[in-house]
Amino acid sequence: xxxxxxxxxxxxxxxxxxxxxxxxxxxxxxxxxxxxxxxxxxxxxxxxxxxxxxxxxxxxxxxxxxxxxxxxxxxxxxxxxxxxxxxxxxxxxxxxxxxxxxxxxxxxxxxxxxxxxxxxxxxxxxxxxxxxxxxxxxxxxxxxxxxxxxxxxxxxxxxxxxxxxxxxxxxxxxx
Amino acid sequence: xxxxxxxxxxxxxxxxxxxxxxxxxxxxxxxxxxxxxxxxxxxxxxxxxxxxxxxxxxxxxxxxxxxxxxxxxxxxxxxxxxxxxxxxxxxxxxxxxxxxxxxxxxxxx
Ligand SMILES: [Zn+2]
Numbered sequence: 001x002x003x004x005x006x007x008x009x010x011x012x013x014x015x016x017x018x019x020x021x022x023x024x025x026x027x028x029x030x031x032x033x034x035x036x037x038x039x040x041x042x043x044x045x046x047x048x049x050x051x052x053x054x055x056x057x058x059x060x061x062x063x064x065x066x067x068x069x070x071x072x073x074x075x076x077x078x079x080x081x082x083x084x085x086x087x088x089x090x091x092x093x094x095x096x097x098x099x100x101x102x103x104x105x106x107x108x109x110x111x112x113x114x115x116x117x118x119x120x121x122x123x124x125x126x127x128x129x130x131x132x133x134x135x136x137x138x139x140x141x142x143x144x145x146x147x148x149x150x151x152x153x154x155x156x157x158x159x160x161x162x163x164x165x166x167x168x169x170x171x172x173x174x175x
Numbered sequence: 176x177x178x179x180x181x182x183x184x185x186x187x188x189x190x191x192x193x194x195x196x197x198x199x200x201x202x203x204x205x206x207x208x209x210x211x212x213x214x215x216x217x218x219x220x221x222x223x224x225x226x227x228x229x230x231x232x233x234x235x236x237x238x239x240x241x242x243x244x245x246x247x248x249x250x251x252x253x254x255x256x257x258x259x260x261x262x263x264x265x266x267x268x269x270x271x272x273x274x275x276x277x278x279x280x281x282x283x284x
Binding site: 077084099102103104105106108109112113116125126129130131132134135136137138140141143144148165171 | 176179180183184186187190191193194195197198201210212213247255267268269270272274277278279280281284
């Protein structure tokens with residue numbers, strides 16, 4: 001199989017993942033959460049990011065996730081939302097990359113740590129923008145909520161990863 | 176499931192328990208302090224029902240409502256409407272934030 005067709009296949013695969021992550025982000029934006037911080041959410045799209053992290057690697061996971069935040073903000077919300085959610089997205093991604101390199105964590109642990117740091121990132125933004133410690137009263141519950149949601153996305157990633165990896169490599173054999 | 180995962184789940188459960196206790200032991204607040212860009216603008220007692228329009232320096236606004244000792248933001252001209260969608264708050268340390276307007280409503284003793 002030629003190198004070019006491999007690259008095309010990978011691009012198509014990453015493109016479909018980006019579309020899936022965007023759909024998940026959009027579905028999530030329809031569920032209003034009664035919480036005081038912009039960008040706090042269930043993090044369903046993080047499931048996609050975890051899978052990409054394991055199938056391809058940090059670079060692909062980063063590119064797809066950052067594109068997802070930019071595109072969903074432009075399509076469904078606004079620029080404000082983009083800057084606020086980028087902080088959590090980037091921070092959680094960096095920590096997830098680090099933890100996925102370790103032998104001691106499965107995708108579930110990676111999801112938990114990602115959810116935790118996503119919300120820590122969003123709280124930091126709230127702190128910096130309002131210049132008050134208003135968010136402090138919600139910090140413990142937001143951290144716990146991030147870990148619970150992250151655990152669920154991690155489980156999702158763990159279940160889907162072998163299946164999605166198979167689809168990708170199957171195409172390669174057939175080509 | 177690996178060893179690290181189980182440790183993280185343990186930390187998560189402990190944190191959740193702490194967060195629930197933290198919420199339950201919080202006393203009822205006495206007044207709401209309104210900050211713009213980190214500067215205290217005004218204080219309003221929670222025992223007096225009222226509706227106030229807070230105006231920011233660059234002409235934007237948030238309408239806050241105090242009713243039966245709870246604070247709620249009922250209307251605002253911010254783009255994301257998160258302050259409006261935040262649940263009403265009533266206990267010390269709780270807050271409603273409007274990041275686009277750099278406004279925070281903090282419940283204090
Ligand atoms: Zn607002």
